[in-house]
Amino acid sequence: MQDDEVMDELNDLFTLIPCQIGGYPFFTQYDPRQEDNNEVLLFQLDSQDHILWGDSGVGNFFISKEDLKNKDFSHVRYNWDCY
Template sequence: MEEERNTYLDELSGDGCRIGGYPIFVQYGPRENEELRTFDTLLLQLDCEYECDLMFGDGGIANFFINEEDLKKLDFTKVLYNWDCC
């Protein structure tokens, strides 16, 4: 059971840096705000990486979102940046 738990934590959790996929939030997702729901695609997620001294507050995370249609057009003029921490 411990081995399966470690596999989940290492490979399947939402933590970590990523391009695309599903975001995680420390507090709440900014897209809960109706005006920001058009930013429907995770572009980049940066999590704390102690090995390279990347830190957002006290154990925080940074997310960049874009509208799917803008991404298809490679239009990066409207990107939503959000970070939060414990």
């Protein structure tokens, strides 16, 4: 495989998951979390045929590892971005 083909395969692997619980988040712009942030993806809702976040964007909900462990959903953080 050529380098471009490998990059295309990797891109598809991580960006074609429209909705998910946990895992690696997808952003249309940039990751809003700070480098030292311990938040993880709680769930992600990506734009679909009948549901759009702005201009084909994605909504992400984050939670700290400690809050998730303790089942404390009172501090979930929300972010959405679009093209």
